[in-house]
Amino acid sequence: LLFCSCRDQACAERRRRTIIPDCSHQEKHKPSCLDLQQLCRSDALCRSRLADYHTNCQMTQHSVTSCPHDNYYGCLMSYVGLVGSDVTPNYSDNSPSNISISLWCSCRGTGNQERVCEAFHRDFTHNTCLSESTQWGGPLT
Template sequence: MTFSAILRKLFRTSICASTAGSVDCLEAHRACGADPRCEALFHGVELCAADAAVAPLGEQSASECLESQDALLARHPVLLACRCQRGSRHEEHCLHVYWSVRLQPGEDEMEVSPYEMMPMDTHMASLIAASSSVPQDGLNHCLKAAQDCGLYEKCGALRSEYVLACTKRAGGADRCNRQKCHRALRRFLERVPEEFSLGVLFCPCSEPLCGERRRKTIVPSCSYQEKDGPQPNCLHLQSFCRRDDLCRSRLADFLHNCQSSLMSSSGCLRDSAAGFCLRAYAGLIGTIMTPNYISNSSADVSLWCNCEGSGNQWHDCLQLQRMFTHNPCLSE
């Protein structure tokens, strides 16, 4: 790492550490737009970020882009500390601003969530805590969760919407329209109160029929896995995800909130509130990184991918896989 790169990283760290509370990225961009010089710098960095998303920048272009980025952040530092609200009406526009000022993110930046940390409803947090133990009453709690969802009009309507989108065959083909399926899934998870939406995702099970209902909640044959053909490589999946502001953000949120720690009783590095990791996990559903339960007989989850063909990035691929398969923060 060059000396200028070290200074740049220290500058970014000091901004994030010194900012009390978060500013919405759209508000930060509007404030920048009131200053013609700031707006011109932002537009230049925005173009750099778009080019970097397609292919690595050349040495000269990268140097010029980093100079523009430094000048922008020196003039309007709040752009680096701004955050977005997940599920908001202008979420994708906000995320575009967030990632534009970061150019091509490094691994450390992918572990900083672009979202405001919204406290989970205490009732929902208690329900999640209660569901962590497998029930011994023999009831199909996932069936009950689905019935409760149906009794709440908005939950029932949006659930029917995504089930239809994820089962309807597109243009006579023997497969669904995955993009429409994912969009409908996100609408359900973002617009239905967590008591109902997370209830059907994380209902506790003690028998296979319950587990099957839980596994099929997100219609795996469309949203989660390919019907035919081999699984994709996990790093290729991640690479495609990082080209999309929304998917990149949901992945960064998951990596941030679900980092494990052996020193914490919850297994999580960030032990600020119950349910933050599960909320971040649910945020991945409806993206190319959609995870799911791997069987009807356990609560183990995974991505639909493997590490074949990873070459010298084998360790990186396994590390990504294990965030889902061997993560005490998520499993606990």
């Protein structure tokens, strides 16, 4: 269900809840993205998976798809590797036609590090490689 295309809002909402269901604990206020990044960097497994994500999903202008080496599968597996970590990305809405992925964090109150925070947040929210990878019809779908 995680990578299935949806034709209606109910399906898209089920897909969104696959990673973080309603019964899971989620803070009322979003934590700082920089705090999440720091938590992840202090944990060896999360740090290595985040590095893998950046290696495989970092947008590049040197490929047709904007994915490094046009490797959708590598980006998709790196995305899946982050599920359950401090920086678990998730579908941010339940639109069947517009897949948008985001972290559960905010850059409010980050002061003079706001640009750094927004850049980290954009690695997930405005990442063409990631969005194309989640819509890719490869061996997982």
